[in-house]
Amino acid sequence: MNTQHVILGILHNQPCSGYEIKQYFEQYFSFFFDASFGTIYPTLAKMEKSGLLTKESVRQEGKPDKNVYTLTPEGSAEFSTYLMSPLEAEVFRSDFLMRLYFGELADEDTVTGWVRAELNRKELLYAELQRQMKQLGEQISPSQRLCMQVGLVQYEATIQLLKQQLSTPQ
Amino acid sequence: MNTQHVILGILHNQPCSGYEIKQYFEQYFSFFFDASFGTIYPTLAKMEKSGLLTKESVRQEGKPDKNVYTLTPEGSAEFSTYLMSPLEAEVFRSDFLMRLYFGELADEDTVTGWVRAELNRKELLYAELQRQMKQLGEQISPSQRLCMQVGLVQYEATIQLLKQQLSTPQ
DNA sequence: GACCCCATGTAAGCCGTTACATGATTTT
DNA sequence: AAAATCATGTAACGGCTTACATGGGGTC
Numbered sequence: 001m002n003t004q005h006v007i008l009g010i011l012h013n014q015p016c017s018g019y020e021i022k023q024y025f026e027q028y029f030s031f032f033f034d035a036s037f038g039t040i041y042p043t044l045a046k047m048e049k050s051g052l053l054t055k056e057s058v059r060q061e062g063k064p065d066k067n068v069y070t071l072t073p074e075g076s077a078e079f080s081t082y083l084m085s086p087l088e089a090e091v092f093r094s095d096f097l098m099r100l101y102f103g104e105l106a107d108e109d110t111v112t113g114w115v116r117a118e119l120n121r122k123e124l125l126y127a128e129l130q131r132q133m134k135q136l137g138e139q140i141s142p143s144q145r146l147c148m149q150v151g152l153v154q155y156e157a158t159i160q161l162l163k164q165q166l167s168t169p170q
Numbered sequence: 171m172n173t174q175h176v177i178l179g180i181l182h183n184q185p186c187s188g189y190e191i192k193q194y195f196e197q198y199f200s201f202f203f204d205a206s207f208g209t210i211y212p213t214l215a216k217m218e219k220s221g222l223l224t225k226e227s228v229r230q231e232g233k234p235d236k237n238v239y240t241l242t243p244e245g246s247a248e249f250s251t252y253l254m255s256p257l258e259a260e261v262f263r264s265d266f267l268m269r270l271y272f273g274e275l276a277d278e279d280t281v282t283g284w285v286r287a288e289l290n291r292k293e294l295l296y297a298e299l300q301r302q303m304k305q306l307g308e309q310i311s312p313s314q315r316l317c318m319q320v321g322l323v324q325y326e327a328t329i330q331l332l333k334q335q336l337s338t339p340q
Numbered sequence: 341g342a343c344c345c346c347a348t349g350t351a352a353g354c355c356g357t358t359a360c361a362t363g364a365t366t367t368t
Numbered sequence: 369a370a371a372a373t374c375a376t377g378t379a380a381c382g383g384c385t386t387a388c389a390t391g392g393g394g395t396c
Contacts, residue, residue, distance in 0.1 A: 001263070001265040001268055002354090002355070002356095003355085003356085005268070006268060009268070009271070009272040009275070012272070012275060017375075017376090018375080018376070018377090019374065019375055019376080028271075029268075029271070031262070031267075032262055032263065032264040032267040032268060033263060033264075033268060035356080036356075036357060036358080037375095037376080037377080038356075038357060038358070038359090038377090038378085038379095039355075039356055039357080041376060041377055041378090042377080042378085045377090060374090062365065062366070062374095063364080063365065063366090063373085063374055063375080064363075064364045064365070064374060064375050064376085065364090065375080065376095066374085066375065066376090067375085067376075079275070080275075083269065083272070083275065083276045083280065084280070087265055087266060087269070087284055087287050087288065088265035089265075089291065090262070090263065090264045090265065090266060091261065091262070091263040091264075092201070092202055092260070092261070092262050092263075093171070093202065093203060093260065093261040093262075094202040094203075094260045094261075095171040095257055095258035095259075095260065096257060096260060097201075097202040097317050097320060097321070098171055098175070098176060098179070098199075098202060098203060099253065099257070100313045100314065100316055100317035100320075101179070101198075101199070101313075101314055101317045102179040102182070102253070103311060103312075103313025103314065103316075103317075104311045104313065104314075105179070105182060105249070105250075105253065106253045110253065110254070111313050114257055115316075117257050118257065121259065141273060141274045142273075143270045143271075143273025143274065143281050144270065144271055144273065144274075146270055146273075146285075146331075146335055147267050147270035147271045147273075149331055150267060150270075150328055150331060150332075151267070153327040153328065153330070153331050154324045154327055154328060156327065157323040157324055157326065157327035158320055158323065158324060160323070161316075161319055161320060161323050162320075165316055172382090172383075173383080173384085187347080187348090188347080188348070188349090189346070189347055189348080205384080206384075206385060206386085207347095207348080207349080208349090208350085208351095208384070208385060208386070208387090209383075209384055209385080211348060211349055211350090212349080212350085213383095215349090230346090232346095232392095232393065232394075233345090233346055233347080233392080233393070233394095234346060234347050234348085234391075234392050234393075235347080235348095235392095236346085236347065236348090237347085237348075
Protein backbone atom coordinates (compact mmCIF):
# COMPACT_ATOMS: atom_id res chain seq x y z
CA MET A 1 0.00 0.00 0.00
CA ASN A 2 1.31 3.40 -0.93
CA THR A 3 -0.08 6.89 -1.57
CA GLN A 4 -1.08 5.93 -5.09
CA HIS A 5 -3.40 3.16 -3.88
CA VAL A 6 -5.06 5.40 -1.33
CA ILE A 7 -5.65 8.08 -3.95
CA LEU A 8 -7.20 5.49 -6.26
CA GLY A 9 -9.56 4.52 -3.44
CA ILE A 10 -10.62 8.08 -2.73
CA LEU A 11 -11.18 8.92 -6.39
CA HIS A 12 -13.27 5.75 -6.72
CA ASN A 13 -15.97 7.51 -4.74
CA GLN A 14 -15.73 10.92 -6.35
CA PRO A 15 -13.38 13.15 -8.39
CA CYS A 16 -11.15 15.34 -6.21
CA SER A 17 -8.36 17.90 -6.33
CA GLY A 18 -5.03 17.41 -4.59
CA TYR A 19 -6.03 19.88 -1.94
CA GLU A 20 -9.25 18.01 -1.23
CA ILE A 21 -7.39 14.70 -1.04
CA LYS A 22 -5.12 16.17 1.61
CA GLN A 23 -8.16 17.24 3.64
CA TYR A 24 -9.63 13.78 3.23
CA PHE A 25 -6.43 12.29 4.65
CA GLU A 26 -6.50 14.59 7.63
CA GLN A 27 -10.15 14.10 8.40
CA TYR A 28 -10.69 10.41 7.87
CA PHE A 29 -7.37 8.63 7.49
CA SER A 30 -5.15 10.28 10.05
CA PHE A 31 -5.16 7.31 12.40
CA PHE A 32 -3.79 4.82 9.89
CA PHE A 33 -2.35 6.86 7.05
CA ASP A 34 -0.88 10.25 6.25
CA ALA A 35 0.64 12.07 3.29
CA SER A 36 1.91 15.60 2.68
CA PHE A 37 1.40 17.92 -0.30
CA GLY A 38 4.96 17.15 -1.30
CA THR A 39 3.83 13.59 -1.93
CA ILE A 40 0.29 14.16 -3.17
CA TYR A 41 0.92 16.57 -6.04
CA PRO A 42 3.82 14.70 -7.66
CA THR A 43 1.92 11.42 -7.26
CA LEU A 44 -1.16 12.85 -8.99
CA ALA A 45 0.99 14.14 -11.87
CA LYS A 46 2.66 10.74 -12.20
CA MET A 47 -0.67 8.92 -12.15
CA GLU A 48 -2.09 11.18 -14.84
CA LYS A 49 0.97 10.58 -16.97
CA SER A 50 0.62 6.81 -16.63
CA GLY A 51 -3.07 6.96 -17.60
CA LEU A 52 -4.71 6.14 -14.28
CA LEU A 53 -6.34 9.57 -13.96
CA THR A 54 -7.49 12.47 -16.08
CA LYS A 55 -7.07 16.09 -15.03
CA GLU A 56 -9.58 18.87 -15.51
CA SER A 57 -9.18 22.48 -14.46
CA VAL A 58 -12.26 23.77 -12.65
CA ARG A 59 -13.11 27.43 -11.98
CA GLN A 60 -14.53 28.30 -8.58
CA GLU A 61 -16.28 31.37 -7.26
CA GLY A 62 -14.26 33.27 -4.69
CA LYS A 63 -11.45 30.71 -4.79
CA PRO A 64 -8.54 29.92 -7.10
CA ASP A 65 -8.98 27.32 -9.84
CA LYS A 66 -8.42 23.72 -8.89
CA ASN A 67 -7.27 20.63 -10.79
CA VAL A 68 -9.89 17.94 -10.39
CA TYR A 69 -8.74 14.39 -11.06
CA THR A 70 -11.03 11.60 -12.24
CA LEU A 71 -10.38 7.86 -12.31
CA THR A 72 -9.97 6.27 -15.75
CA PRO A 73 -11.03 2.63 -16.38
CA GLU A 74 -7.31 1.77 -16.11
CA GLY A 75 -7.19 3.48 -12.73
CA SER A 76 -10.23 1.56 -11.57
CA ALA A 77 -8.68 -1.71 -12.75
CA GLU A 78 -5.44 -0.86 -10.95
CA PHE A 79 -7.36 -0.39 -7.72
CA SER A 80 -9.10 -3.74 -8.12
CA THR A 81 -5.73 -5.40 -8.68
CA TYR A 82 -4.49 -3.84 -5.46
CA LEU A 83 -7.53 -5.04 -3.50
CA MET A 84 -6.89 -8.59 -4.72
CA SER A 85 -3.18 -8.50 -3.85
CA PRO A 86 -1.98 -10.08 -0.58
CA LEU A 87 -2.57 -8.07 2.57
CA GLU A 88 0.56 -6.24 3.65
CA ALA A 89 1.82 -6.21 7.24
CA GLU A 90 1.20 -3.12 9.34
CA VAL A 91 4.00 -0.64 9.85
CA PHE A 92 4.31 0.52 13.42
CA ARG A 93 7.11 2.63 14.76
CA SER A 94 6.86 3.98 18.26
CA ASP A 95 9.30 6.43 19.74
CA PHE A 96 7.33 6.13 22.98
CA LEU A 97 7.74 2.35 23.29
CA MET A 98 11.37 2.61 22.21
CA ARG A 99 12.04 5.02 25.08
CA LEU A 100 10.16 2.88 27.56
CA TYR A 101 12.34 -0.02 26.53
CA PHE A 102 15.41 1.99 27.51
CA GLY A 103 13.62 3.62 30.43
CA GLU A 104 16.23 2.57 32.97
CA LEU A 105 18.70 4.92 31.30
CA ALA A 106 16.52 7.96 32.04
CA ASP A 107 15.35 9.30 35.38
CA GLU A 108 11.91 8.50 36.73
CA ASP A 109 10.37 11.92 36.10
CA THR A 110 11.38 11.81 32.47
CA VAL A 111 9.72 8.44 32.01
CA THR A 112 6.57 9.69 33.74
CA GLY A 113 6.62 12.69 31.39
CA TRP A 114 6.65 10.39 28.38
CA VAL A 115 3.73 8.38 29.74
CA ARG A 116 1.72 11.55 30.41
CA ALA A 117 2.48 12.95 26.95
CA GLU A 118 1.51 9.71 25.22
CA LEU A 119 -1.65 9.38 27.29
CA ASN A 120 -2.62 12.91 26.34
CA ARG A 121 -2.00 12.26 22.66
CA LYS A 122 -3.99 9.04 22.68
CA GLU A 123 -6.90 10.69 24.48
CA LEU A 124 -7.07 13.39 21.82
CA LEU A 125 -6.97 10.84 19.02
CA TYR A 126 -9.62 8.78 20.75
CA ALA A 127 -11.97 11.76 21.20
CA GLU A 128 -11.48 12.79 17.57
CA LEU A 129 -12.20 9.32 16.22
CA GLN A 130 -15.28 8.97 18.40
CA ARG A 131 -16.58 12.38 17.31
CA GLN A 132 -16.07 11.38 13.69
CA MET A 133 -17.93 8.12 14.14
CA LYS A 134 -20.90 9.81 15.80
CA GLN A 135 -20.99 12.44 13.09
CA LEU A 136 -21.04 9.89 10.29
CA GLY A 137 -23.65 7.83 12.12
CA GLU A 138 -25.59 5.52 9.83
CA GLN A 139 -23.99 6.59 6.58
CA ILE A 140 -20.93 4.37 6.94
CA SER A 141 -20.58 0.80 5.71
CA PRO A 142 -20.11 -2.15 8.11
CA SER A 143 -16.45 -2.54 7.16
CA GLN A 144 -15.85 1.17 7.64
CA ARG A 145 -17.38 0.84 11.08
CA LEU A 146 -15.07 -2.06 11.89
CA CYS A 147 -12.10 -0.01 10.69
CA MET A 148 -12.91 2.74 13.14
CA GLN A 149 -13.74 0.32 15.94
CA VAL A 150 -10.27 -1.20 15.64
CA GLY A 151 -8.84 2.25 16.24
CA LEU A 152 -11.16 2.89 19.18
CA VAL A 153 -10.48 -0.36 21.03
CA GLN A 154 -6.73 0.02 20.61
CA TYR A 155 -6.84 3.56 21.96
CA GLU A 156 -9.13 2.53 24.83
CA ALA A 157 -6.88 -0.32 25.88
CA THR A 158 -3.76 1.83 25.81
CA ILE A 159 -5.39 4.76 27.61
CA GLN A 160 -6.62 2.51 30.38
CA LEU A 161 -3.20 0.94 30.87
CA LEU A 162 -1.34 4.25 30.89
CA LYS A 163 -3.84 5.82 33.32
CA GLN A 164 -3.48 2.88 35.64
CA GLN A 165 0.29 3.15 35.41
CA LEU A 166 0.24 6.82 36.39
CA SER A 167 -2.06 6.21 39.36
CA THR A 168 0.07 3.37 40.73
CA PRO A 169 2.81 4.73 42.97
CA GLN A 170 6.26 3.40 42.05
CA MET B 171 13.84 8.37 16.46
CA ASN B 172 15.84 6.59 13.82
CA THR B 173 18.04 3.52 13.50
CA GLN B 174 21.00 5.40 14.92
CA HIS B 175 19.21 6.12 18.20
CA VAL B 176 18.11 2.54 18.61
CA ILE B 177 21.64 1.29 18.00
CA LEU B 178 22.95 3.71 20.62
CA GLY B 179 20.43 2.28 23.08
CA ILE B 180 21.40 -1.31 22.40
CA LEU B 181 25.13 -0.63 22.63
CA HIS B 182 24.54 1.17 25.92
CA ASN B 183 23.94 -2.20 27.50
CA GLN B 184 26.71 -4.16 25.80
CA PRO B 185 29.01 -4.08 22.74
CA CYS B 186 27.52 -5.83 19.70
CA SER B 187 28.19 -6.67 16.07
CA GLY B 188 25.83 -5.63 13.27
CA TYR B 189 24.59 -9.17 12.96
CA GLU B 190 23.78 -9.34 16.67
CA ILE B 191 21.96 -5.99 16.50
CA LYS B 192 19.75 -7.36 13.75
CA GLN B 193 18.91 -10.37 15.93
CA TYR B 194 18.16 -8.04 18.79
CA PHE B 195 15.72 -6.13 16.59
CA GLU B 196 13.96 -9.30 15.54
CA GLN B 197 13.74 -10.76 19.02
CA TYR B 198 12.86 -7.80 21.18
CA PHE B 199 11.88 -4.85 19.01
CA SER B 200 9.85 -6.38 16.23
CA PHE B 201 6.55 -5.05 17.52
CA PHE B 202 7.55 -1.40 17.47
CA PHE B 203 10.67 -1.18 15.32
CA ASP B 204 12.49 -2.91 12.48
CA ALA B 205 15.61 -2.43 10.39
CA SER B 206 17.35 -4.46 7.70
CA PHE B 207 21.05 -5.23 7.18
CA GLY B 208 21.02 -2.70 4.39
CA THR B 209 20.35 -0.05 7.02
CA ILE B 210 22.32 -1.44 9.96
CA TYR B 211 25.76 -1.85 8.38
CA PRO B 212 25.98 1.55 6.68
CA THR B 213 24.62 3.19 9.85
CA LEU B 214 27.30 1.53 12.00
CA ALA B 215 30.02 2.64 9.58
CA LYS B 216 28.68 6.18 9.63
CA MET B 217 28.48 6.23 13.42
CA GLU B 218 32.06 5.00 13.75
CA LYS B 219 33.21 7.68 11.34
CA SER B 220 31.48 10.40 13.34
CA GLY B 221 33.04 9.15 16.58
CA LEU B 222 29.99 7.70 18.33
CA LEU B 223 31.36 4.13 18.22
CA THR B 224 34.63 2.26 18.01
CA LYS B 225 35.06 -0.92 15.97
CA GLU B 226 37.03 -4.00 16.96
CA SER B 227 37.45 -7.16 14.92
CA VAL B 228 36.86 -10.28 17.00
CA ARG B 229 37.85 -13.84 16.02
CA GLN B 230 35.40 -16.62 16.76
CA GLU B 231 35.72 -20.39 16.83
CA GLY B 232 33.89 -22.16 14.03
CA LYS B 233 32.40 -18.87 12.81
CA PRO B 234 33.62 -15.96 10.68
CA ASP B 235 35.17 -12.92 12.36
CA LYS B 236 32.78 -10.23 13.53
CA ASN B 237 33.08 -6.46 13.96
CA VAL B 238 32.10 -5.59 17.50
CA TYR B 239 31.09 -1.98 18.12
CA THR B 240 31.45 -0.19 21.46
CA LEU B 241 29.89 3.10 22.55
CA THR B 242 32.29 6.04 23.01
CA PRO B 243 31.59 8.79 25.60
CA GLU B 244 30.34 10.91 22.64
CA GLY B 245 27.94 8.13 21.70
CA SER B 246 26.67 7.89 25.23
CA ALA B 247 26.17 11.68 25.34
CA GLU B 248 24.32 11.56 22.02
CA PHE B 249 21.94 8.98 23.42
CA SER B 250 21.26 11.12 26.49
CA THR B 251 20.51 14.08 24.23
CA TYR B 252 18.02 11.95 22.33
CA LEU B 253 16.31 10.81 25.55
CA MET B 254 15.86 14.45 26.58
CA SER B 255 14.46 15.54 23.19
CA PRO B 256 10.66 15.85 22.76
CA LEU B 257 8.72 12.62 22.30
CA GLU B 258 7.95 11.96 18.63
CA ALA B 259 4.52 10.88 17.42
CA GLU B 260 3.98 7.24 16.55
CA VAL B 261 4.01 6.18 12.93
CA PHE B 262 1.23 3.80 12.07
CA ARG B 263 0.37 2.64 8.60
CA SER B 264 -2.16 -0.10 8.15
CA ASP B 265 -2.91 -1.74 4.85
CA PHE B 266 -5.58 -3.74 6.67
CA LEU B 267 -7.48 -0.69 7.95
CA MET B 268 -7.06 1.04 4.60
CA ARG B 269 -8.74 -1.88 2.89
CA LEU B 270 -11.51 -2.05 5.47
CA TYR B 271 -12.17 1.60 4.79
CA PHE B 272 -12.76 0.79 1.12
CA GLY B 273 -14.41 -2.54 1.96
CA GLU B 274 -17.56 -1.76 0.00
CA LEU B 275 -15.53 -1.90 -3.20
CA ALA B 276 -14.57 -5.55 -2.60
CA ASP B 277 -16.82 -8.57 -2.20
CA GLU B 278 -17.74 -9.92 1.22
CA ASP B 279 -15.53 -13.00 1.10
CA THR B 280 -12.50 -10.89 0.32
CA VAL B 281 -13.16 -8.65 3.31
CA THR B 282 -13.64 -11.69 5.55
CA GLY B 283 -10.34 -13.02 4.23
CA TRP B 284 -8.58 -9.84 5.28
CA VAL B 285 -10.09 -10.00 8.76
CA ARG B 286 -9.05 -13.64 9.16
CA ALA B 287 -5.52 -12.91 7.92
CA GLU B 288 -5.10 -9.96 10.26
CA LEU B 289 -6.54 -11.89 13.21
CA ASN B 290 -4.08 -14.67 12.52
CA ARG B 291 -1.16 -12.29 12.33
CA LYS B 292 -2.12 -10.54 15.55
CA GLU B 293 -2.55 -13.84 17.39
CA LEU B 294 0.95 -14.89 16.40
CA LEU B 295 2.41 -11.56 17.49
CA TYR B 296 0.50 -11.76 20.75
CA ALA B 297 1.73 -15.28 21.52
CA GLU B 298 5.31 -14.32 20.68
CA LEU B 299 5.24 -11.23 22.90
CA GLN B 300 3.71 -13.16 25.77
CA ARG B 301 6.29 -15.93 25.44
CA GLN B 302 9.04 -13.32 25.50
CA MET B 303 7.67 -11.67 28.61
CA LYS B 304 7.39 -14.98 30.47
CA GLN B 305 10.91 -15.93 29.43
CA LEU B 306 12.39 -12.66 30.67
CA GLY B 307 10.39 -12.90 33.89
CA GLU B 308 11.86 -10.83 36.72
CA GLN B 309 14.91 -9.57 34.85
CA ILE B 310 13.12 -6.73 33.10
CA SER B 311 12.73 -3.19 34.39
CA PRO B 312 9.30 -1.70 35.24
CA SER B 313 9.31 0.51 32.15
CA GLN B 314 10.29 -2.43 29.95
CA ARG B 315 7.34 -4.29 31.41
CA LEU B 316 5.04 -1.38 30.60
CA CYS B 317 6.41 -1.28 27.06
CA MET B 318 5.47 -4.89 26.51
CA GLN B 319 2.13 -4.53 28.26
CA VAL B 320 1.15 -1.77 25.84
CA GLY B 321 1.74 -4.21 23.01
CA LEU B 322 -0.19 -6.96 24.75
CA VAL B 323 -3.30 -4.91 25.56
CA GLN B 324 -3.44 -3.51 22.02
CA TYR B 325 -3.19 -6.98 20.53
CA GLU B 326 -5.75 -8.35 22.97
CA ALA B 327 -8.28 -5.63 22.20
CA THR B 328 -7.89 -6.06 18.45
CA ILE B 329 -8.02 -9.85 18.58
CA GLN B 330 -11.20 -9.78 20.63
CA LEU B 331 -12.89 -7.36 18.24
CA LEU B 332 -11.90 -9.26 15.11
CA LYS B 333 -12.98 -12.60 16.61
CA GLN B 334 -16.32 -11.14 17.53
CA GLN B 335 -16.67 -9.72 14.04
CA LEU B 336 -16.06 -13.12 12.44
CA SER B 337 -18.55 -14.89 14.70
CA THR B 338 -21.32 -12.38 14.03
CA PRO B 339 -23.25 -13.38 10.90
CA GLN B 340 -23.58 -10.54 8.42
C1' DG C 341 27.01 -31.26 -3.60
C1' DA C 342 23.32 -28.70 -1.70
C1' DC C 343 21.78 -26.12 1.82
C1' DC C 344 21.65 -23.45 5.87
C1' DC C 345 23.74 -20.37 9.30
C1' DC C 346 27.10 -16.78 10.22
C1' DA C 347 28.87 -12.37 8.75
C1' DT C 348 29.61 -7.97 6.10
C1' DG C 349 28.92 -5.03 2.90
C1' DT C 350 27.33 -2.10 -1.73
C1' DA C 351 24.21 0.02 -5.12
C1' DA C 352 19.99 1.30 -7.18
C1' DG C 353 16.03 3.02 -6.41
C1' DC C 354 11.53 4.14 -3.94
C1' DC C 355 9.12 6.75 -1.00
C1' DG C 356 8.53 10.32 1.62
C1' DT C 357 9.47 14.79 4.28
C1' DT C 358 10.66 19.63 4.80
C1' DA C 359 11.39 23.82 3.07
C1' DC C 360 10.89 26.83 -0.50
C1' DA C 361 8.32 29.39 -4.07
C1' DT C 362 4.20 31.29 -6.08
C1' DG C 363 -0.09 33.34 -6.38
C1' DA C 364 -5.39 34.12 -6.03
C1' DT C 365 -9.09 35.48 -2.97
C1' DT C 366 -11.45 36.68 1.40
C1' DT C 367 -11.62 38.35 5.89
C1' DT C 368 -10.21 41.46 9.51
C1' DA D 369 -2.37 46.32 4.78
C1' DA D 370 -2.02 42.05 7.03
C1' DA D 371 -3.46 37.60 7.80
C1' DA D 372 -5.87 33.49 6.71
C1' DT D 373 -7.49 30.17 3.48
C1' DC D 374 -7.32 28.07 -0.96
C1' DA D 375 -4.42 26.01 -4.36
C1' DT D 376 -0.29 24.00 -6.83
C1' DG D 377 3.96 22.86 -7.38
C1' DT D 378 9.56 22.00 -7.02
C1' DA D 379 14.07 20.70 -5.01
C1' DA D 380 17.07 18.89 -1.75
C1' DC D 381 17.65 15.56 1.11
C1' DG D 382 16.93 11.54 4.43
C1' DG D 383 15.94 7.04 5.34
C1' DC D 384 15.01 2.71 4.15
C1' DT D 385 14.27 -1.58 1.16
C1' DT D 386 15.59 -4.93 -2.19
C1' DA D 387 18.72 -7.16 -4.64
C1' DC D 388 23.23 -8.21 -5.40
C1' DA D 389 27.92 -9.80 -4.10
C1' DT D 390 31.11 -12.33 -1.21
C1' DG D 391 32.87 -15.80 1.63
C1' DG D 392 33.75 -19.07 5.84
C1' DG D 393 31.87 -22.96 8.33
C1' DG D 394 28.85 -26.84 9.46
C1' DT D 395 25.30 -30.36 8.33
C1' DC D 396 22.66 -33.73 5.60
